[in-house]
Amino acid sequence: xxxxxxxxxxxxxxxxxxxxxxxxxxxxxxxxxxxxxxxxxxxxxxxxxxxxxxxxxxxxxxxxxxxxxxxxxxxxxxxxxxxxxxxxxxxxxxxxxxxxxxxxxxxxxxxxxxxxxxxxxxxxxxxxxxxxxxxxxxxxxxxxxxxxxxxxxxxxxxxxxxxxxxxxxxxxxxxxxxxxxxxxxxxxxxxxxxxxxxxxxxxxxxxxxxxxxxxxxxxxxxxxxxxxxxxxxxxxxxxxxxxxxxxxxxxxxxxxxxxxxxxxxxxxxxxxxxxxxxxxxxxxxxx
Numbered sequence: 250x251x252x253x254x255x256x257x258x259x260x261x262x263x264x265x266x267x268x269x270x271x272x273x274x275x276x277x278x279x280x281x282x283x284x285x286x287x288x289x290x291x292x293x294x295x296x297x298x299x300x301x302x303x304x305x306x307x308x309x310x311x312x313x314x315x316x317x318x319x320x321x322x323x324x325x326x327x328x329x330x331x332x333x334x335x336x337x338x339x340x341x342x343x344x345x346x347x348x349x350x351x352x353x354x355x356x357x358x359x360x361x362x363x364x365x366x367x368x369x370x371x372x373x374x375x376x377x378x379x380x381x382x383x384x385x386x387x388x389x390x391x392x393x394x395x396x397x398x399x400x401x402x403x404x405x406x407x408x409x410x411x412x413x414x415x416x417x418x419x420x421x422x423x424x425x426x427x428x429x430x431x432x433x434x435x436x437x438x439x440x441x442x443x444x445x446x447x448x449x450x451x452x453x454x455x456x457x458x459x460x461x462x463x464x465x466x467x468x469x470x471x472x473x474x475x476x477x478x479x480x481x482x483x484x485x486x487x488x489x490x491x492x493x494x495x496x497x498x499x500x501x502x503x504x505x506x507x508x509x510x511x512x513x514x515x516x517x518x519x520x521x522x523x524x525x526x527x528x529x530x531x532x533x534x535x536x
Contacts, residue, residue: 260291261301261483269309269491272433274452274498274507283484293480300475303467305488310460313492320396320496322453324446327391327408332458334415335436338422345423352526358424359522361435366515385411395450398501406447414443433459434518437511448508456496 268282283305287298317323386392386408394405408414421435433455440451470476 257291258479258483261480262487264291265305265484265487266491266494269305269313269488270495270498272309272491272495274495296475297477297480300470300477301480301484303463303470304476304481304485306463307460307467308485308488309492309495310456310458310463311492312489313456313496314460316493316496317453317456320453322395322449323457324391324393324408324450324454325457326389327393327444328454328458330389330391330411331414331418331436331440331454332461334418335422335458336461338419339425340422341419342423342425352528354424355522356526359519359526361424361438362515362519362522366438366512366519383407383409383411393450395447397447397449404447406450407445409445410443414439417443434515438515448511452507452511453496456492 264283264286268286272282284295284298284302287293287301288295291298293301314323318325383392389411391411392405392407394403396402397404417439418436421439424435436455436458437448437451440446440454441448444451446454467476
């Protein structure tokens with residue numbers, strides 16, 4: 250365990266800034282990046298690293314939500330609907346914890362990531378289109394539009410196959426709770442492939458949602474003593490600035506570039522999860 254000093258605090262701030270900017274840009278919980286970095290390079294205990302990542306996720310979601318909301322990328326009504334399924338899935342995952350072998354979960358997770366990457370890569374061309382008619386989406390009024398500076402037009406979109414999307418969100422909640430990871434990495438492919446949302450809307454809506462789940466578990470980590478104020482302070486501060494930076498970068502990326510970047514991250518994470526399932530130490534030190 251490293252000793253806390255000014256240099257270590259600056260290092261924590263820089264790590265939180267970078268991982269939160271990257272995670273916020275992709276709508277993913279920064280914990281999936283910050284935990285391996287803290288454990289490998291900072292020699293931080295895995296439990297304390299996870300506690301710090303919870304703080305980072307909450308800060309990222311709070312800070313990154315505002316720019317995305319101002320840019321009218323976040324679908325708030327859809328986020329509320331989907332979060333009910335994700336929260337139920339997370340509660341189920343907590344109850345199922347310890348029953349399913351961890352390596353089986355990592356294998357399933359890797360397969361889901363690989364399939365998601367393949368499906369997202371097939372949808373590389375996004376052009377403005379008339380939103381499709383979907384009874385469930387229209388009844389809940391979750392269709393919308395967003396301004397895309399890269400295209401110079403207002404892009405309408407329609408939500409499709411909402412029941413399928415809810416089922417995938419429930420599964421994302423289960424897997425994320427049982428593996429202790431952020432569910433953004435699963436939410437975005439679900440919104441992209443099942444609900445057919447534009448990647449920018451998926452990213453912004455996911456970033457809006459992940460803080461809710463993290464806040465629910467943050468209290469338990471704090472009571473257990475896994476959140477250290479000396480570590481949480483620099484991490485939270487760096488995460489705030491990083492999330493704001495990531496949200497601004499998001500609005501300037503084209504859908505195609507953002508999709509390719511996200512697919513690359515999914516592929517790398519799939520390889521990481523497969524290595525852990527095979528009993529090989531991954532980047533996060535799992536195995």
